[in-house]
Amino acid sequence: MRLILRKVSENLEALFSLRNVVIASIATSTFSFGLLHDIGLGEAQSISIDGSTPTNLTNCIDNCTISGGSLRGNNLFHSFSDFGVNSGSVATFIDPGVVNIFSRITGANKSNIDGLIRVSGGNGNLYILNPNGFVFGKNASLDLSGSFIASSANSVQFGNQGFLNIATNQISNLTINPSALIYDQAGKAINVNGAQLTVNDNQNLLLLGGEVNISNGASLGAFGGRIEIGGLDKPGAIRLNPNRGFSLQYVNGTSLSNISISDALLDVAAGNSIGGGSLRISANNINIENSNFFAGLLFLGESETRSGDIEFSATNDIKIINSSIENRLFENNQGFSGDIIINANNLLLDSSSVKADLDSGAQGSSGEIRIKTNSLNLSNQSLVSTNIFGIGNSEGISIFSNGGIFIESSSILSNLENNSQGVGGKISIQSKEISLSNQSLISTNLFGEGAVGNIGIVVDRASLNSSSIVSDVAQNGKGNGGEIFITVHDLSLVNNSFIGSSTFGEGNTGKISILAEDKVNLETSFILSNISAGGKGNSRTISVDTSKLILSNGAQIGSNVSASSNLFPGGNGKGGNIEIFASEIVHIFGVSKLVGPFEGFSSGLFTTTDEGAIGPAGKITVTTDIFRITDGASVSAQTFNASTGGDITINARIFEALRGGQLVTTTSSIGDAGNIRLNVSESILLSGDDPTFFVRKAKFPDIVQNEGSASGLFATSRPNSTGKAGSIIIDPQSFFISNGAQIAVNSQGNSPAGNVNLQAGNLTLDKGKILATSTSGQGGDINLDIDNFLFLTNGSQISATAGNQNTSGDGGNVTINTELLVALNNSDITANAFTGKGGNIQITTRGLFQSPDSNITASSESGVNGQVIINNPEVDPSESLSELPESVEPPQDIAKGCRPGQTLGDSNFVHVGRGGLPPGPHEAQTPSTVWKDLRANNLQPSYTTTVDTSPTPSAPEISKVGPDIVEAKGWSKDSQGRIYLTANVPQPVNSPQPIATC
Numbered sequence: 001m002r003l004i005l006r007k008v009s010e011n012l013e014a015l016f017s018l019r020n021v022v023i024a025s026i027a028t029s030t031f032s033f034g035l036l037h038d039i040g041l042g043e044a045q046s047i048s049i050d051g052s053t054p055t056n057l058t059n060c061i062d063n064c065t066i067s068g069g070s071l072r073g074n075n076l077f078h079s080f081s082d083f084g085v086n087s088g089s090v091a092t093f094i095d096p097g098v099v100n101i102f103s104r105i106t107g108a109n110k111s112n113i114d115g116l117i118r119v120s121g122g123n124g125n126l127y128i129l130n131p132n133g134f135v136f137g138k139n140a141s142l143d144l145s146g147s148f149i150a151s152s153a154n155s156v157q158f159g160n161q162g163f164l165n166i167a168t169n170q171i172s173n174l175t176i177n178p179s180a181l182i183y184d185q186a187g188k189a190i191n192v193n194g195a196q197l198t199v200n201d202n203q204n205l206l207l208l209g210g211e212v213n214i215s216n217g218a219s220l221g222a223f224g225g226r227i228e229i230g231g232l233d234k235p236g237a238i239r240l241n242p243n244r245g246f247s248l249q250y251v252n253g254t255s256l257s258n259i260s261i262s263d264a265l266l267d268v269a270a271g272n273s274i275g276g277g278s279l280r281i282s283a284n285n286i287n288i289e290n291s292n293f294f295a296g297l298l299f300l301g302e303s304e305t306r307s308g309d310i311e312f313s314a315t316n317d318i319k320i321i322n323s324s325i326e327n328r329l330f331e332n333n334q335g336f337s338g339d340i341i342i343n344a345n346n347l348l349l350d351s352s353s354v355k356a357d358l359d360s361g362a363q364g365s366s367g368e369i370r371i372k373t374n375s376l377n378l379s380n381q382s383l384v385s386t387n388i389f390g391i392g393n394s395e396g397i398s399i400f401s402n403g404g405i406f407i408e409s410s411s412i413l414s415n416l417e418n419n420s421q422g423v424g425g426k427i428s429i430q431s432k433e434i435s436l437s438n439q440s441l442i443s444t445n446l447f448g449e450g451a452v453g454n455i456g457i458v459v460d461r462a463s464l465n466s467s468s469i470v471s472d473v474a475q476n477g478k479g480n481g482g483e484i485f486i487t488v489h490d491l492s493l494v495n496n497s498f499i500g501s502s503t504f505g506e507g508n509t510g511k512i513s514i515l516a517e518d519k520v521n522l523e524t525s526f527i528l529s530n531i532s533a534g535g536k537g538n539s540r541t542i543s544v545d546t547s548k549l550i551l552s553n554g555a556q557i558g559s560n561v562s563a564s565s566n567l568f569p570g571g572n573g574k575g576g577n578i579e580i581f582a583s584e585i586v587h588i589f590g591v592s593k594l595v596g597p598f599e600g601f602s603s604g605l606f607t608t609t610d611e612g613a614i615g616p617a618g619k620i621t622v623t624t625d626i627f628r629i630t631d632g633a634s635v636s637a638q639t640f641n642a643s644t645g646g647d648i649t650i651n652a653r654i655f656e657a658l659r660g661g662q663l664v665t666t667t668s669s670i671g672d673a674g675n676i677r678l679n680v681s682e683s684i685l686l687s688g689d690d691p692t693f694f695v696r697k698a699k700f701p702d703i704v705q706n707e708g709s710a711s712g713l714f715a716t717s718r719p720n721s722t723g724k725a726g727s728i729i730i731d732p733q734s735f736f737i738s739n740g741a742q743i744a745v746n747s748q749g750n751s752p753a754g755n756v757n758l759q760a761g762n763l764t765l766d767k768g769k770i771l772a773t774s775t776s777g778q779g780g781d782i783n784l785d786i787d788n789f790l791f792l793t794n795g796s797q798i799s800a801t802a803g804n805q806n807t808s809g810d811g812g813n814v815t816i817n818t819e820l821l822v823a824l825n826n827s828d829i830t831a832n833a834f835t836g837k838g839g840n841i842q843i844t845t846r847g848l849f850q851s852p853d854s855n856i857t858a859s860s861e862s863g864v865n866g867q868v869i870i871n872n873p874e875v876d877p878s879e880s881l882s883e884l885p886e887s888v889e890p891p892q893d894i895a896k897g898c899r900p901g902q903t904l905g906d907s908n909f910v911h912v913g914r915g916g917l918p919p920g921p922h923e924a925q926t927p928s929t930v931w932k933d934l935r936a937n938n939l940q941p942s943y944t945t946t947v948d949t950s951p952t953p954s955a956p957e958i959s960k961v962g963p964d965i966v967e968a969k970g971w972s973k974d975s976q977g978r979i980y981l982t983a984n985v986p987q988p989v990n991s992p993q994p995i996a997t998c
Helices: 693-699
Strands: 029-032 055-059 063-068 069-074 075-082 090-094 101-105 111-113 116-122 124-128 134-136 142-145 146-152 155-158 181-184 189-194 196-199 204-207 213-215 217-221 227-233 236-241 247-250 259-262 265-267 278-283 286-289 292-297 311-312 316-323 324-329 334-336 339-349 351-355 365-379 383-385 391-408 409-412 421-423 427-437 441-443 450-451 455-465 468-470 478-480 482-496 500-502 514-522 528-532 542-552 556-561 578-591 606-609 622-630 634-639 648-658 662-667 677-687 713-715 728-730 735-740 742-747 756-765 767-773 784-791 797-798 814-817 821-823 828-830 841-843 847-852 868-871 943-946 955-961 970-973 979-982
Touching: 055 075, 101 236, 111 784, 116 124, 189 365, 196 204, 204 217, 204 383, 213 227, 217 227, 227 247, 227 259, 247 278, 278 292, 292 334, 311 316, 311 324, 316 784, 324 334, 324 365, 324 828, 324 847, 339 351, 365 383, 383 391, 427 441, 455 468, 455 797, 468 482, 514 528, 514 713, 528 542, 542 556, 556 578, 578 606, 606 622, 622 634, 634 648, 648 662, 677 713, 713 728, 728 742, 756 767, 767 784, 784 797, 814 828, 828 841
Parallel strands: 063 090, 075 101, 090 116, 101 124, 111 134, 116 142, 124 146, 134 189, 142 196, 146 204, 189 213, 196 217, 204 227, 213 259, 217 265, 227 278, 259 286, 265 292, 278 311, 286 316, 292 324, 311 339, 316 339, 324 351, 334 365, 339 365, 351 383, 365 391, 383 409, 391 421, 391 427, 409 441, 421 450, 427 455, 441 468, 450 478, 455 482, 468 500, 482 514, 500 528, 514 542, 528 556, 542 578, 556 606, 578 622, 606 634, 622 648, 634 662, 648 677, 662 713, 677 728, 677 735, 713 742, 728 756, 735 756, 742 767, 756 784, 767 797, 784 814, 784 821, 797 828, 814 841, 821 847, 841 868
Antiparallel strands: 029 155, 055 063, 069 075, 155 181, 181 236, 236 247, 943 955, 970 979
16 A cells, blocks of 8 residues: 655645745855764754854744755855754744755764654755765754755755855855755765655755664655656766756766665655656665565546656665565556656666556556666566556566576566456566576566557577566467567576466467577476467467577477366467477477476477367478487377368478377377478487387377387377378488388378388388288288388388278278389288288389288278289380481491402401390309300401419400401201301202392
C-alpha cells in the first residue's frame, strides 16, 4: 500500500493543493560561510544570530519566530552562528513574499534539527546552509509551501557577477537566483535519522552534503516535485538551476561522496493532474537497504499527464538490498509514468525490485527501465519489470553492461498481465556475458490482450542453468508472442533450462533466432515453440545459426502442436519449422538422466502434431559439414492425428548415426508421415544399437518414441493408422550400414509403406538392412542406383516384403542398378508376400556374385509369385570409338598386290589377340588351340637369338624379319566338316559363279 507522508493534522485538500512558484531574477555575488569543528550528534541546540544581517528572533525557547533579515530583490538573507531545533520546538521563518530565503550558519556546530521548521506568510524556497553538516532527528519535519534545500556547501554562487567575501559581512547585489553550490573542501555529512521531511506538492527537497545517510524509518516526500540527494567529498561545485525544477549538474571530474539509505521511504509520486515527480541520487557509492522509492502518477490525472524519472547514478557501486524502486502509473489513473535510470560501475540487487509498471485500472503508458553498468548482479528473488496490468503500453527494459550480467533466482519481466490490454515493452540486453541460474527468468508474456515485446540479447557468452527465457501467449491471452533474438559467441543451456515461445491462448508464438559464432550447447535443456492444449495460432520458426551445435543428455529443440487434456482441447495451428545451420558439426547424443518427468527423453530435434490436435507438424532442416547422432538420440517428425507430419532434410558432407541414433518420421493416425531426405556429398555411416532402449521403453512407454534400438532412418506408419508412411531419399558418395543398423519404410497400419530411393557411389551392408515392409498394406519400393558396387554380407537384407501369416499385402518392388553386386554369408534380396502378390526384383549389373546361402526371391506363400529379372548388359565395342578428323583410306597407302613376295615393305595388319582371356566376364576360359599355317609361302622367317650368360638371365633379344603376309585365296572343307582357309586357289568346280582371283 502506498504511504502518504503527512502529519495527522493536515487534511486531504491541503495534501494535493497546487502552489504557484514565482521565480525572479537576482544580481550576481557569492554568499560564503566559515568552517569550524563539529559537535556531538543529538546535542540540544538553540538558534542564535551572528549580527551580519538584521535578523530578529522572537520567543526562541519553544516556538522561535525568525523575521527581518537582508532583503535583496526577491531574496531574503539570514545569518546565524548556531541553528538547531529541539524536539517539540518550532522554528518559523516569516516570508514577506520573496522567492528565496537563505539562512547561513557561520558558527562551529552542525545543525541538530529534531522539531518543526516552518515558513509562514508566503511561498518562498528555504535554503539552510551549514558547512558543518546536519542531523535531522526522528521528530524533525517541514511545513512550508516552497522547496527545501539543506546543504553543507561553503558558498552559494549567484551567476557570474562576482563573489561576496565572508570577512566583509556584506550582502549586496544578491538579487538573482542561485546558480551553484561551492565546496571549498569535502562536504560534511547530512544525517536523516528517522525524520519525516515532506514538502508541498510539486515542490522540491534537496539534501546536498558530503555523505548523506537516511535511516531508521526516515521518509522524504515531494509529491509531484523533486527529491535530489548528493554531495562532494572534495572541493568542487554543483550547478543549480531553480528554473528547471532545481535540477543539479555535477561538473565532470567532480568527486562525489557516498550515500546510504536504510529503513527509509522516498516518495515523489504525483497526486494531481500536473504530474511531475522526480527522484535523483548521485554519489560515489550508493547503499540501499530495506527501503522503498516511489514515483509515478498516484491519483486520477489527465491523459497527457506525465510523471518524472527516478535516477540513480554512482561512479562506483550501487547496492540495493531488500528494497523496492517503483515508477508506476498507479491503480485507476491515466497518463504517462516516467523512467527508471540506473548508472553504476557495479550494480547489485539482492531481494529487491525495480518496477515501471502500469497498474490495474490504469490507462496510459509506463516508462522504460534503463540500466548501464560494468557488472550487474540480481539475486534472491530480485525483479526488474515493466508489466502492464491495465490498458496501455510499456517502454520496456534496456540493460547495457561492459562486463557481466549475473542473474540468480531472479527475473526480468515485461508482461501484459491478466485482464490487461496494450503493447508490452521489449527487453534489450547487451553485455560481454550473461548468466542465469537457479530458476531465473527473462520473459515477455501475454496474459491479456494485445502484443508483447521482443527479447533481444547480444552478448559474447550466455549461459542458462535451471533457468528460462520465454515469450508466451498464456491461457487467456489474445495476441502474438514476442520474438526472441540471441546473438552470442557461445550459448550454453544446462540442467533443465529453457528458451521458448508457446501459445496457450489465441495467437502466434514468437520466432526464436539464435546466432552463435562458435557454439550452442544444450545439456538436458530445451528450445521449444509449442501450440499447447487450448491454444489457437501458428508456431513460428526456430532458427539456430552457429559453428557447432551440441545436444546431449535429453536436450531437445522442438516444435509441438499439443494433445488435448482433461480441461482443454488439443492445440489448433501449424507447427513451426526447425532450421539449423552449423558450419562445422551437429552432434546429438544421449538421453535424459534427470529423475522426474523428463527422465528417459532422447536428445534430439522434434516436430510433432499430437492426438486431438489440429494442424500439421513443422519441418526439420539441418545444414552442416558433419552430422552425428548417437546413443539413443533422435531427429523425429511425427503426426498422431489427421494432419501431416513434417519432413526431415539433412544437408551434410558426412552423416553418422551410431549406437541407436535415429531419424524418424511417423504417422499414428490418418495423417501422412513426412519424408526423410539426406543430401550427403561424401559418406553415410549407420551402425549399432542403443543398449538402453528396452529398459527405457519398459519404464517410460509413453515417453520413449524411438523406433526400436537400432541406428538408422525410419519412415513408419503405426498400427491401426491409415496415413501413408513417408519415403526416404538418400544421395551420398559412400554408404555403409552395419551392426544391425537399418533403413526402413514400414507400414504397420493399412496404408502402403513408403519408398526408399538411394543414389550412391558405393553401398555396403554388413549385418545391415534396407526395408520397405508392410503389415497388411502394399510393401514399399526400394530403388538403389549405385555407381560402383553394392556389397551385402553377414546376414544383410534388402527387403520389400508385405504382410505376415495373418495379413495380406502385396510385396513391393526392388530395383537395383550397379556395376557390381556381391551378396555373401546369408544375405538376401527379397520382395515376398504371404497371401498377396510377390513383388518384382529387377537387377541390372555387369557382375553378380552371390554365395549359395544368399537368396534373391520374389515369392508369395499363397499368392502369385513376383519376378526376378537380372540384366547383364554386354560391352558395346563402339561406345569408346570416336570419329577421326580425316579419311584414312588414301589409294597410295593400300597395297595393290596380293601374291606372296609382292607385299614386303608395304601395309601390315597385326592382330594381337586377347592374351588368353575369355571374351567376356560371364564366359568360361576355352582350351588353347594350335595355329595351323596352311599358306604356301616360300619365304621363311629368320630369327637371331642372343642369350646373356651373366648370372641374372634376361629375356632373349630377337631379331626378326617380317614375313610376307599372304591373304587367303580359298577355303576347303574336310570330311569332318571343318573349314580351312588356304593360300592356294582351289581347283575350280562347276559353279554358276566364277572364282575370284587377284
